[in-house]
Amino acid sequence: MNLPRKTISFKNIPAKFYAYLLFIVLHVALFNVNTAEWGDSYRILRASEYIRQGSYPSDEKRPPLFSALTAVRPNSVDPVVWGRVVVFIFSFLSLVVFDKLTQIYIKNEKYRFVSLILFILNPVYLYWSIRVMADVPFSFFVLLTFYLLSKYYESLKQKEIDKDYKINNFKSLICMGIVCGLSILTRFEGYLLFLSVFIGVIFSQYEIFFKKIKIKELFYLIKKNWKKAIVLGLTTLITILPWLLYRNPLESEYFEEPSRRTYNFNTIWIYLSSILYIFGFTSAFFFIIKSSKNVLDFLNRNISITTFMIVELLLILVWPAAIPRLFLPLIPFFVLILTISLESYFKNYNNGKKADLLILVGPVFLLFFYILSQYFLKLQFLVPVKVAFATIVLIQIFSLLSFYFGKVKIFFYLVLVSITFWSISVIFNHKDIYTAIKSAGIYARDNLDGKIVFNDTTSIADWYINYSYPQKDLTGEKWDFSDKKKLNYEYLLENDVSYVLVTNEDNSSFDLNMKNFKHLKLIQSFRYNIGSKEFFASIFEFKK
Secondary structure (H helix, E strand, C coil), rough: CCCCCCCCCHHHHHHHHHHHHHHHHHHCCCCCCCCCHHHHHHHHHHHHHHCCCCCCCCCCCCHHHHHHHHHHCCCCHHHHHHHHHHHHHHHHHCCCCHHHHHHHHCHHHHHHHHHHHHHHHHHHHHHHHHCCCCCCHHHHHHHHHHHHHHHHHHHHCCCCCCCHHHHHHHHHHHHHHHHHHHHHHHCHHHHHHHHHHHHHHHHHCCCCCCCCHHHHHHHHHHHHHHHHHEEEEHHHHHHHHHHHHCCHHHHHHHCCCCHHCCCCCHHHHHHHHHCCCCCCCCHHHHHHHHHHHHHHHHHHHHHHHHHHHHHHHHHHHHHHHHHHHHHHHHHHHHCCCCCHHHHHHCCCCCCCCCCHHHHHHHHHHHHHHHHHHHHCCCCCHCEEEEEHHHHHHHHHHHHHHHCCCCCHHHHHHHHHHHHHHHHHHHHHHHHEEEEHHHHHHHHHHHHCEEEEEEECCCCCHHHHHCCCCCCCCCCECCCEEEEECHHCCCHHHHCCCCCCEEEECCCCCCCCCCHHHCEEEEECCCCCEEEEEEEEEEEEECCC
């Protein structure tokens, strides 16, 4: 008896399945693409080693949660690899929660798929999702908090038909409080998240932005919801209380950093350019502006999200040194806004018909401003490599032509090509950073004994020499070599130095002219080029 064969119909597979598959394939392929991590990554890993020993470094300004998660690793697993595993897990969880948020705010399945692709391939988010940094875990807590808040709002609507709505509300508030607490324990901006959610709970879904505010209604909502806000606040406080008792957040070094920054026209220009081109294609903000009514409606109906975006954008302006990394928790909401704008714009778009020539003024201006910005600023995340930059500009030109001639599918395909090429260019442009200092640190750890001093300020040499594995009789210490007297024979002898490690990886123009120090003999040098710049890390033996 012949049974009918079962066939798999790809038409029945949900579109988001392909998005999830893309995410997994992409992240597995890029898991070890980076030769070394950023300096802050090694500070996080250093703190995790302290936690494994039951303490926390007194000179570490970062909250402890991410370090605690990277501390919980099998002894046989390399700390850097484990850190990448932890970030991968948080990246995937962020995609899952973002997917759930799109189901709330975007009803069209085709555009939900578009939003997932824009999120997965976003140049900034993708880059930092393969780095051992706390930004993606923090972004996950932000997404989860606003998803829980949306479910809380839904439960309020069930008041008339659900007898247990008060219990459900109470549970939702506790969950949000815990997640807000975890976000504070991950990054300092968690306090801004708590403030935003606190406002959202008090004023519920009152449309407070871009409309006339009725003071009586605001007082009524405060009177009605203050107990709920207190539940949220107490839960958050209980979650972070052990850390507050251990360390006063008001004494954080973060408060000192803005005073050391230089604020000028260039600062604003960098800030504005980073926002305008954060999506990976230059015409994105044209659609946001053209659909401003829908965008304002979204912001007005989501008081917490809007508050968080405003205070976070203000923080980034005050703290511009971390651009564009600080945009990470905002990117999911930028993507939602962009997708809503694209859906609104193309809903009634006459496919196949030429657009009005004047409509190209906006996209052409954005492309011109991108070219102008990169010519003067050469921002790393806006692709400064000439060939890649020229390719991106060419893709934008073809996408604008397809838009003008009404070829909507081709336009979206070219947007996909643009963000993919943009993302991969950023990743491969940065994948070999700190190769020299990492190689020098590993060489010193594996081959040298005694005391080695280094001018590396990235914490990479410190990690590999002092913390990465149980050491031999080797200790490392950071010195400032701008004071050349520290390299004199008598000073090195007095401090019992055996080796000197000199690098220019955190300052490409740094040059000591080591030929002047006859008592220092070169034993190993590591060099590589990024573009036209040569980076090195050289180890010298002190001949006593």
